[in-house]
Amino acid sequence: xxxxxxxxxxxxxxxxxxxxxxxxxxxxxxxxxxxxxxxxxxxxxxxxxxxxxxxxxxxxxxxxxxxxxxxxxxxxxxxxxxxxxxxxxxxxx
Numbered sequence: 643x644x645x646x647x648x649x650x651x652x653x654x655x656x657x658x659x660x661x662x663x664x665x666x667x668x669x670x671x672x673x674x675x676x677x678x679x680x681x682x683x684x685x686x687x688x689x690x691x692x693x694x695x696x697x698x699x700x701x702x703x704x705x706x707x708x709x710x711x712x713x714x715x716x717x718x719x720x721x722x723x724x725x726x727x728x729x730x731x732x733x734x735x
Contacts, residue, residue, distance in 0.1 A: 644722035667720040
């Protein structure tokens with residue numbers, strides 16, 4: 643099982659736009675896409691990254707072009723390097 647990161651470690655690894663929510667024990671980022679089709683395409687691009695990492699984010703499409711990505715390692719009960727690595731891969735899209 644992956645080891646949980648301390649809050650200060652999480653913050654030091656997060657790139658711009660990501661924040662840690664202590665209540666949900668998730669790192670979260672809101673993406674604004676050009677339109678609905680772009681938002682759906684973005685979600686579709688996340689899927690193979692998540693499958694390859696065997697790590698599956700919570701994703702919310704709202705406001706027709708906003709995508710909220712929420713990452714946590716459920717089995718560990720918080721944030722691990724798996725979450726940080728997937729966040730970086732999503733940012734690279």
